[in-house]
Amino acid sequence: xxxxxxxxxxxxxxxxxxxxxxxxxxxxxxxxxxxxxxxxxxxxxxxxxxxxxxxxxxxxxxxxxxxxxxxxxxxxxxxxxxxxxxxxxxxxxxxxxxxxxxxxxxxxxxxxxxxxxxxxxxxxxxxxxxxxxxxxxxxxxxxxxxxxxxxxxxxxxxxxxxxxxxxxxxxxxxxxxxxxxxxxxxxxxxxxxxxxxxxxxxxxxxxxxxxxxxxxxxxxxxxxxxxxxxxxxxxxxxxxxxxxxxxxxxxxxxxxxxxxxxxxxxxxxxxxxxxxxxxxxxxxxxxxxxxxxxxxxxxxxxxxxxxxxxxxxxxxxxxxxxxxxxxxxxxxxxxxxxxxxxxxxxxxxxxxxxxxxxxxxxxxxxxxxxxxxxxxxxxxxxxxxxxxxxxxxxxxxxxxxxxxxxxxxxxxxxxxxxxxxxxxxxxxxxxxxxxxxxxxxxxxxxxxxxxxxxxxxxxxxxxxxxxxxxxxxxxxxxxxxxxxxxxxxxxxxxxxxxxxxx
Numbered sequence: 272x273x274x275x276x277x278x279x280x281x282x283x284x285x286x287x288x289x290x291x292x293x294x295x296x297x298x299x300x301x302x303x304x305x306x307x308x309x310x311x312x313x314x315x316x317x318x319x320x321x322x323x324x325x326x327x328x329x330x331x332x333x334x335x336x337x338x339x340x341x342x343x344x345x346x347x348x349x350x351x352x353x354x355x356x357x358x359x360x361x362x363x364x365x366x367x368x369x370x371x372x373x374x375x376x377x378x379x380x381x382x383x384x385x386x387x388x389x390x391x392x393x394x395x396x397x398x399x400x401x402x403x404x405x406x407x408x409x410x411x412x413x414x415x416x417x418x419x420x421x422x423x424x425x426x427x428x429x430x431x432x433x434x435x436x437x438x439x440x441x442x443x444x445x446x447x448x449x450x451x452x453x454x455x456x457x458x459x460x461x462x463x464x465x466x467x468x469x470x471x472x473x474x475x476x477x478x479x480x481x482x483x484x485x486x487x488x489x490x491x492x493x494x495x496x497x498x499x500x501x502x503x504x505x506x507x508x509x510x511x512x513x514x515x516x517x518x519x520x521x522x523x524x525x526x527x528x529x530x531x532x533x534x535x536x537x538x539x540x541x542x543x544x545x546x547x548x549x550x551x552x553x554x555x556x557x558x559x560x561x562x563x564x565x566x567x568x569x570x571x572x573x574x575x576x577x578x579x580x581x582x583x584x585x586x587x588x589x590x591x592x593x594x595x596x597x598x599x600x601x602x603x604x605x606x607x608x609x610x611x612x613x614x615x616x617x618x619x620x621x622x623x624x625x626x627x628x629x630x631x632x633x634x635x636x637x638x639x640x641x642x643x644x645x646x647x648x649x650x651x652x653x654x655x656x657x658x659x660x661x662x663x664x665x666x667x668x669x670x671x672x673x674x675x676x677x678x679x680x681x682x683x684x685x686x687x688x689x690x691x692x693x694x695x696x697x698x699x700x701x702x703x704x705x706x707x708x709x710x711x712x713x714x715x716x717x718x719x720x721x722x723x724x725x726x727x728x729x730x731x732x733x734x735x736x737x738x739x740x741x742x743x744x745x746x747x748x749x750x751x752x753x754x755x756x757x758x759x760x761x762x763x764x765x766x767x768x769x770x771x772x773x
Contacts, residue, residue, distance in 0.1 A: 272334040272453065275370045276325045277362045278315075278341040279393060282413060283382035284509040284582025286637045286749065287348035287741045289692075293357050296342035298691065301658060301672040305342040305358065315341055318668040321376040321409035321442025328446040329374075339365035341376075345692050346582040355383045359393045366397055372405040372449050373397060376442060379414020379429075380507035387512035387753075391419025398423040407449035409442045411435070413472070413507040416518040421463050425452065427520050429502035431486055433476045434696070434724035436664040444500055448522065457524040459499060462534050465518035466542055467758045467765045468506075471550035471744045472719055473575060473735065475505035481547030485537045489519070492533050499524045503537060509581060509742065513755045517541055517548070535769045542767050549760050550744040552737040559593045562734055568601070568712035571730040575719040577740030580694035584608060585717050586630040588645045590738040594715065595645070595684070601712035603701060605687025606673060613688045616651045616677040623651045629679070629686060635741050637750065649681035653705040657689055663697030663725035671699070678704050685711075694718050697725030 297304040340361040381389030412430040428445040451457040477486035489501035500522035523530040577587035585608035631644035657673030674690030701708040757765035
């Protein structure tokens with residue numbers, strides 16, 4: 272048995288001003304360009320990711336493993352044509368050399384310069400080369416499912432958690448179904464559908480309603496054997512393209528009538544509660560004032576508006592500026608992306624007293640946001656290479672490369688400054704820099720939901736802060752131009768007709 276296993280992961284925020292080039296797909300995990308072969312196994316083989324599950328299943332079968340590329344970039348702006356072509360060429364070349372199946376760890380919300388559906392385009396290329404070869408795809412929970420993805424893949428499975436702590440399991444579910452195909456035990460077929468619904472990411476978690484019920488329906492149907500697999504995708508609302516939606520895909524080994532009924536029932540459950548997918552923000556000043564009144568920490572203040580995990584720059588200083596204005600003490604913040612400030616701190620050295628402008632180095636023209644740095648004075652407390660592996664539930668074992676980091680201690684606030692963007696999934700982002708997050712009164716993290724995997728257990732309170740940035744949840748403030756309309760909640764009278772969408 273010969274298996275081609277590959278990764279192409281990017282969540283594209285079309286409002287982000289940061290373009291994504293080929294080198295970005297290696298830089299995030301410490302490579303100058305995306306790795307292949309043994310380097311993939313060394314970097315990602317022991318992680319809690321779908322790719323690692325594919326590798327483990329292949330080893331169980333003593334299969335020949337071909338690893339043409341593992342391309343992973345931090346979420347950001349539109350992917351260059353050159354990057355997409357280079358990645359897809361590596362994968363397609365491996366498939367063209369012959370294999371029994373293809374297993375792909377993809378995201379599902381990649382937008383490229385010349386087309387909206389990066390994953391669908393990749394799958395079209397592969398299907399032209401190998402029209403009969405089984406193709407298994409594991410997708411992120413925030414995938415925007417498309418006809419091309421479903422038509423060209425044999426099996427699609429998705430993460431069921433947010434924070435995403437079941438990436439490995441999603442890959443395992445996908446891989447086992449593909450192996451059943453190769454064993455002649457299954458001929459999977461997929462049924463899918465989507466809603467005209469732009470769901471706020473802060474209202475998507477399957478741990479709470481309105482997503483809890485649709486996801487539970489999918490999990491129960493698969494666990495009971497009614498279908499081979501069922502996945503619900505919250506969608507990624509910050510990709511301004513026609514296929515943005517909340518969607519569902521059901522995999523059936525015998526093409527039973529129940530697959531369409533299940534898909535329709537799941538989508539109907541979500542549509543009935545569509546108002547619940549709308550996020551209603553709290554004024555920032557009010558959030559910080561509430562934090563100030565909480566006497567014991569750690570209090571996590573999550574700046575969801577500027578989060579690299581959804582394509583943000585990680586350098587908007589709106590939330591920190593309000594924290595300083597209201598006089599909060601014993602605060603740890605980070606990481607803030609600012610290579611210029613980091614270089615100044617590295618040059619000054621540990622123990623140096625320094626004054627510099629931190630953050631606010633980038634603008635977001637599509638959103639009319641101008642970067643505004645903050646002048647900070649303090650002591651350089653620590654300097655690191657910014658490399659460590661995640662130890663929490665989410666992406667356990669994943670190699671983080673901040674391209675250097677340093678801590679500026681102003682007395683009231685300790686600010687972690689980094690050379691690369693990365694969302695703080697776990698306490699490792701603080702401990703690697705010498706900060707014990709459990710001992711701080713306030714932790715300011717640029718994150719929307721993933722931080723909960725590592726911080727919820729230690730936090731006395733969690734507050735969501737409405738900062739500025741490319742990851743805001745206030746859809747009426749985002750200049751969407753290419754969504755399929757009508758779509759709820761931008762169009763309150765939007766209608767879903769299940770007879771035409773399954």
